[in-house]
Amino acid sequence: MAKYPRVREQHVAVFGESGSGKTVLVSSFYGPTQQGSYKNDLWDLVADDTGQGSRLNRNFVGMRDHATAPPPTRTDSTTYYFSVKLKGDTATASKDRTFDTLRLAWHDCPGEWFEETPSSAAEESRRVDTFRSLMRSDVAMFLVDGRKLLEHRGEEERYLSTLFTNFRQGLLRIKGDLQADDERIVEFPRIWIIALSKADLLPELDVHAFRDMITWKALGDVERLRSTIAELVDTPEALSVGDDFLLLSSAKFELAPDRDNAPESIDVTRQMGVDLVLPIATALPLERRVQWTARMNIPRKVLDSLADGAETIAAGLVAGGFLTKVVAKVPRVGRLSTAASPALVAAARLAGDALKDANEQARANRDVLAATLTQFKLDLERGVEERLLLTSRK
Amino acid sequence: MTSASPDVAGLIWLTRGKSWGFRFILDGGLPDPLPEYERVFERVDQDEPAACDRVAGAVALRFPDPQKRRDASGRVIPHDFVVPEELGLAIETVDVGIELVWPLVSEWYDRVWDAAKPVADT
Numbered sequence: 001m002a003k004y005p006r007v008r009e010q011h012v013a014v015f016g017e018s019g020s021g022k023t024v025l026v027s028s029f030y031g032p033t034q035q036g037s038y039k040n041d042l043w044d045l046v047a048d049d050t051g052q053g054s055r056l057n058r059n060f061v062g063m064r065d066h067a068t069a070p071p072p073t074r075t076d077s078t079t080y081y082f083s084v085k086l087k088g089d090t091a092t093a094s095k096d097r098t099f100d101t102l103r104l105a106w107h108d109c110p111g112e113w114f115e116e117t118p119s120s121a122a123e124e125s126r127r128v129d130t131f132r133s134l135m136r137s138d139v140a141m142f143l144v145d146g147r148k149l150l151e152h153r154g155e156e157e158r159y160l161s162t163l164f165t166n167f168r169q170g171l172l173r174i175k176g177d178l179q180a181d182d183e184r185i186v187e188f189p190r191i192w193i194i195a196l197s198k199a200d201l202l203p204e205l206d207v208h209a210f211r212d213m214i215t216w217k218a219l220g221d222v223e224r225l226r227s228t229i230a231e232l233v234d235t236p237e238a239l240s241v242g243d244d245f246l247l248l249s250s251a252k253f254e255l256a257p258d259r260d261n262a263p264e265s266i267d268v269t270r271q272m273g274v275d276l277v278l279p280i281a282t283a284l285p286l287e288r289r290v291q292w293t294a295r296m297n298i299p300r301k302v303l304d305s306l307a308d309g310a311e312t313i314a315a316g317l318v319a320g321g322f323l324t325k326v327v328a329k330v331p332r333v334g335r336l337s338t339a340a341s342p343a344l345v346a347a348a349r350l351a352g353d354a355l356k357d358a359n360e361q362a363r364a365n366r367d368v369l370a371a372t373l374t375q376f377k378l379d380l381e382r383g384v385e386e387r388l389l390l391t392s393r394k
Numbered sequence: 395m396t397s398a399s400p401d402v403a404g405l406i407w408l409t410r411g412k413s414w415g416f417r418f419i420l421d422g423g424l425p426d427p428l429p430e431y432e433r434v435f436e437r438v439d440q441d442e443p444a445a446c447d448r449v450a451g452a453v454a455l456r457f458p459d460p461q462k463r464r465d466a467s468g469r470v471i472p473h474d475f476v477v478p479e480e481l482g483l484a485i486e487t488v489d490v491g492i493e494l495v496w497p498l499v500s501e502w503y504d505r506v507w508d509a510a511k512p513v514a515d516t
Contacts, residue, residue, distance in 0.1 A: 019467030112415035119417035261468035
């Protein structure tokens, strides 16, 4: 007998310098979903650890009601576990589901990791452990601090070069500890999204302009980071570093320059891109896996670890039966047919009007899992349309 | 901390600067201060801006920067101290802790808080 609830876990790792907005981001992701005014007909978001949830909610309330930013993180990393609990009549609907709960593990790494060598040996070894733990992530978000870009207006390359170089050097420092016997790592984040945090400070930048700025000012730095990561991993062709871009703003901060930029007010209703994190963690790896397998031969062991939830998620998406025709159209020959199930290919390729239809049908049938997953894909499409998200076509 | 530092033997001090991140400025004479820091601060909520907690052999003392100096993101800088028992016997409150401990390190911090890196790094 199947165990209930069945859980599918996705991991996302967020890297950014101290003060780049990581804790604000995770607080703004969770806090609004806990307010009485929040409405979502498909799922509830729950923090698995009550203490963590309370802390994030307190951070959110502190921002909303007291213009207080969350306190800085000291020496430790934190992994937050959130469960997306599907609503609906589970007694009848759960039978066909491949999973009932989608869990998001959000790895929040200390900013110091970027900036300096550790001031203690135990801290050094903790950094290695931290990095090991987040190697399960399919997606990593690399934060570029909007305020630092603003402070370096006209010479953004100075900030960007330091940012990328510090992180790359941090990786190089622990490379030996990550690779057992110099063997390349099979399971490692394969999608590295460059995300602009505090994007509200740069209203003239849409995601295309942000991508162009990175390309113009920091192409060499991004390429060096890509090369460093490529040296670490098995099958480095299956790697997106700096091919995906995202704009993020957790809230609108009004700052007081005469008080060292202390916030005067924080409008938590003005967010940008925060609601895309869950769809990115869930649906983007699925799509990327199909893109890559169509383009190259990927060894089985890498395939199994690459977006390892993709098949389950795809199965959940098509389980309702209304995608039978789409699945039937997937070619049964060629590289894709051996590397991905028809369900996965169909799920990944579902787009546009067909995606909207699938979402409507799933909602009408109260197939909450398929409705949620198609909604995530719709959210990604919306993010692209609103020029908040730019995804790789490679 | 540099040779010009005041006598701070036995103190562990974790803090950050305007643009440099959290690090142990004083190590209490230990090869690695992190385990002792975590032992003493175990009962202190990481989000509490101020704390004074006596544990076996030491006091966990935290207070916001007395001059309200902020990091580059606008957050008031916190100072965390592990004060050894012989120095911390009189520390029953945060205010008393500030009175006793801050004079030992404040001049040094004045010099480095907005430097690119703490002097210990250069």
